[in-house]
Amino acid sequence: MTPRISFQNVSRRFELGGGGEFLALDRFSLEVGEGEFITVVGPSGCGKSTAMNIAAGLLRPTAGRVLVDGAAVEGPGPERGVIFQQYALFPWLTVRENVEFGLRVAGMPGKRRREIADRFIGLVGLTDFAEALPKTLSGGMKQRCAIARAYAVDPKILLMDEPFGALDALTRVTLQDQLLRTWSQERRTVMFITHDVDEAVYLGGRVIVMAARPGRLYKVIPVDLPYPRTEEMRLSTAFAALRNEVWRSVYHPEAA
Numbered sequence: 001m002t003p004r005i006s007f008q009n010v011s012r013r014f015e016l017g018g019g020g021e022f023l024a025l026d027r028f029s030l031e032v033g034e035g036e037f038i039t040v041v042g043p044s045g046c047g048k049s050t051a052m053n054i055a056a057g058l059l060r061p062t063a064g065r066v067l068v069d070g071a072a073v074e075g076p077g078p079e080r081g082v083i084f085q086q087y088a089l090f091p092w093l094t095v096r097e098n099v100e101f102g103l104r105v106a107g108m109p110g111k112r113r114r115e116i117a118d119r120f121i122g123l124v125g126l127t128d129f130a131e132a133l134p135k136t137l138s139g140g141m142k143q144r145c146a147i148a149r150a151y152a153v154d155p156k157i158l159l160m161d162e163p164f165g166a167l168d169a170l171t172r173v174t175l176q177d178q179l180l181r182t183w184s185q186e187r188r189t190v191m192f193i194t195h196d197v198d199e200a201v202y203l204g205g206r207v208i209v210m211a212a213r214p215g216r217l218y219k220v221i222p223v224d225l226p227y228p229r230t231e232e233m234r235l236s237t238a239f240a241a242l243r244n245e246v247w248r249s250v251y252h253p254e255a256a
């Protein structure tokens with residue numbers, strides 16, 4: 001079967017001032033299956049965002065390529081939704097208008113647009129805030145709105161770069177469960193970058209560990225915990241063992 005996303009020997013160099021070059025990503029290869037949820041961890045600067053931005057079509061590789069359903073990525077596309085740490089909502093639009101935005105741009109009629117928006121607003125638990133403006137929402141609520149907006153346009157792939165990075169621990173855990181619920185209903189392919197080892201294990205079917213200098217794939221750790229994931233699982237010995245393995249791979253790769 002054709003993988004949904006295929007990174008094929010993807011490298012990216014950046015020019016440094018003074019004529020030098022920096023290898024941010026070195027021959028990164030990875031296949032992500034349809035409906036798979038992978039998490040990506042690694043030390044700061046190991047090329048996580050670089051890899052994701054190349055898959056999003058926001059950045060060009062200097063060597064190699066990324067294929068989506070077998071076709072080379074040449075730029076951004078509606079089949080790939082991107083969510084960043086900073087909730088990029090339109091401040092002058094309500095929650096519902098934000099979620100409807102992509103559908104409006106695509107020319108979808110109002111009634112259908114509203115049905116879809118309301119469904120995703122419900123899935124992320126914002127029904128009571130559909131008429132609210134972003135400035136009246138908490139950080140977690142803004143990020144839930146951003147997730148609903150990304151899902152509404154029906155992308156096959158969600159690329160999420162530390163979407164919960166700016167949130168407090170409790171909100172983060174709540175949003176992790178909500179994201180998994182949405183994912184289990186919609187089964188999009190998700191690539192999720194995080195600095196949080198617990199988050200990587202809790203969400204991912206596989207944890208992709210990257211290493212720095214140069215940025216590269218270090219290890220792929222399968223997470224042998226069934227979905228749906230539960231709060232009890234976080235306390236299990238199996239979870240602890242996985243967390244330790246990921247932690248060692250990220251912070252003490254020589255001992256992993």
Ligand SMILES: Nc1ncnc2c1ncn2[C@@H]1O[C@H](COP(=O)(O)OP(=O)(O)OP(=O)(O)O)[C@@H](O)[C@H]1O
Nearest residue numbers: 014015022024043044045046047048049050051215
């Ligand atoms: N536009 C750029 N010009 C020069 N260097 C860059 C550029 N973008 C990224 N880099 C460098 O490439 C390396 C990888 O950056 P990237 O943002 O992909 O890392 P990351 O793993 O996502 O880091 P973090 O976890 O800190 O967000 C870093 O050392 C960064 O300084």
